[in-house]
Amino acid sequence: MKHLALLLTLLAAPALAQDDPAVAARAAAEALVQAQEQLDEADGARDRVAALTTTVRAYEDGLAALREGLRRVSIRELELSQALQAQEGEISRLLGALMTIGQSDAPTLALHPSGPTGTARAGMLLSDVTPALATQAAALRADLEEVAALRQMQEEAVTRLTEGLSGVQQARTELSQAIDERQDLPRRFTEDPVRTAILIAGTETLEEFAAGLGQMTEDEAQGGLPSITDRKGYLPLPAPGEILRGAGERDAAGVQRPGVVIGTAPRALVTIPTAATIRYVGPLLDYGLVTILEPQADLLIVLAGLAEVYGRAGQVLPAGSPVGMMGGQMPTTDAVLSQSGEEGGAELTETLYMEVREGDDPVDPLTWFSTDKDDA
Structure with a gap:
């Protein structure tokens, strides 16, 4: 029974490697727990809008990381399950051999029909075979243990995912209320x-509208915000996502625009990377809801395609302020789990259009903004 006990010992669970998909998924789940703690603390924050903005982003980052972690977990589990199924016959023979050794009595193993010489030779063969069997058992143990750990991770993630989806919705609702109640923003x-x-009514293009912005104000204060030219090329995107279409590229309808299209997750929060004056906010032409921001004189950032917009024209927003939210429907827990084995990026279903204008001319927004690929 000694060798059977050895097999059972080998099948005991060791610690997971730090680069294991389950470890990454658990770290993402922990990030959601921390986001909930931030939400609880936001009520007492001096700047509740800033605190809730940070909380919403923390939830969004945590949910995105957990979705990616679950995707990796599902793919790894499928790989291991398929490999174990393919080796089913070999595994059965391995377990049979180890159980035979474990069930044999020690005196019987010590005897050989050929006498002492045969017994010695058999012992030498057994000493060669046993380590090989133990090695195979160790590999089997590792695979079985990883499959069990991955399945446990998936079960644990359901609770965290459900809590996270509920928490981010609550944080977004509280953020909208805090923005509506805010009275401390300066106005230019x-x-x-x-x-x-x-x-x-008299505008047919965004260019014409941008050129006429100066005619829409009363009692505008002289001067503006400090220059951000030294940050040119380093501003973060207003929402986490990927560039789907670059400046000047034609869309499916053949329309060519000077801005970029950013793919974002549903209900993603849109923020500004630097302090700016709101020049316009509301519906415009065929762009949907639009926010036009002025970070410095003769520089405009146009954000279009939002489902909700925050703020009023004339307000000066600090860096990191939310200016809107994307549309779409938040996925349910079941939907996230059903898509966990698919390729990444499928959750970027919303599109944010961003245009940058220097003076009267549009420029490629990526001359001002950086992406994750730029930083890689």
């Missing part, structure tokens, strides 16, 4: 609604 000007309506 007061929007003239009549002039704004006239300009929109």
Whole structure:
């Protein structure tokens, strides 16, 4: 029974390697726990909008990391399960051999029909075979243990995922309320609604609208925000995502625009990377809901395609402030789990259009903004 006991010992669970998919998924789940703690603390924050903005981003990052972790877990589990099924016959023979050795009595193993010489030779053969069997058993143990750990991780993730999806929804709701109640933002000007309506009615292009922005204000304060030219090329994207279409590239309908299209997750929070004045916020032409920001004189950032917009024209927002939220529907726990074995990036279902204008001319936004690929 000694060798059977050895087999059972080999099948005991060791610690997982740090680069294991399950470890990464557990780290993402822990990030969601920390996001919940931030949400609990946001009520007492001096700047509740900033605290809730950080909390929403923490939830978004944690959920994205957990989705990716679950994807890796599912792929790894499938690989191991298929490999174990392919080796089913070999595994059965291995277990049979080890159990035979374990069930044999020691005196019987010590005797050989050929006498002492045969016994010695058999012992030498057994000493060669036993380590090989132990090695195979160790490899089997590792695979079986990893499959069990991955399945346990998937079960644990269901609770964290459900809590995270609920938590981010609560944080977004509280953020919207905090923005509506905010009264402490400075204003550079007061929007003239009549002039704004006239300009929109007489505008056919974004270029014409941007050129006429200066006519829409009353009592505008002189001067502006400090220059951000030294940060040119290093501004983070306003929402986590990927560049789906570059400046000047034609879309499926053949339309060519000077901005970029960013793929984002549903309900992603859109923020500004630097302090800016809101020049316009609302519906515009065929762009949907639009926010036009002025970080410095003669520089405009246009964000279009949002489902919700925050703020009012004339307000000066600090860096990192939320200016809107993308549309779409948050996935359910079941939907995330059912897609966990698919390729990454499938959750980027919403599109944010971003245009940058220097003076009267559009420029490639990626001359001002960086992406993860740029930093890699």
